[in-house]
Amino acid sequence: MKQKIFIYLFVFSILLILFQYVNSKRVFEDMNHKLDGYKAQAERYKDSISVLQDENLDLSHFNFERNEDAISYFENQGYNVAELVPLIKDELYKLNEEKGEHPIIPYASEEGKRMMINTIKLLNHKWIIADFSDGHYWGELFITYQINQDKQLTFSLVESFLYPFN
Template sequence: MRQKIFMYLFVFSILLVLFQYVNAKRVFEDMDRKLDGYKIQLERCKDSVAVLQDENLDLSHFNLERNEDAMSYFENQGYNVSELVLLIKDELYKLNEEKGEHPIIPYASEEGKRMMINTVKLLNHKWIIADFSDGRYWGELFITYEITEDKQLKFNLAESFLYPFN
């Protein structure tokens, strides 16, 4: 009888080990399949990031903060470029607060509204593009600027256009 108990225990242990092996193998294969899926997804994401970085580089080509020659121009005059960019943008936005018609925007707004500069992008050490709107009409400006010898900003409207209202 003792021999039969050991035989049953032995068969039971072999069945238990076999069950554990099959289960572990299935779990391992499932995890391996998931890992392969994640690897494919990671490659796709890396490709997307590379495309977005290239696109970002193209879009930031005309940008004062990425233009070494323009930055050198200001640095040679003793300016901190990051502070100067903020100052130039602030000065343009301050023009929105002046009474009457906007001093740079050459278009009249609807009655009761005011044309205001919304977005400003410094292209280099001489040029700015900006968009403006009064809530109904909108357009864009091409502005030249310079810093005079007495450290004053001087803006000059080079071109502008107003989008047609439909």
């Protein structure tokens, strides 16, 4: 009788071990499959990051902060570029506050509204691109700027464009 109990226990333990082996093998294969998926996804993300970095580099080509020659131009004149760039933008934004029509934007706005510069991008030590709008019409400006001996900023409109309203 003891022998039959031991045989039953032995068979039961063999079946339990076999069940554990098959189950753990299935779990292991599932984890490997998920890991392969994560590796492929990580590779796609790396490729995407590389593409976005290249695109960002292309977009920042005409950017004052990345233009060493423009930065050197101001540094050689004794200016602190970190303070100068916000100053230039602030002076251009201050023109939005002047009474009457905007001094740089050559287009009249709708009645009761005012043309204002919204976004400014410094291209180099002489040029600025800006966009403007009155909430209804919008356009873009190409502006040159200079800092004279008295450290006064002067802006000069070179070209402007008003988008047609549909």
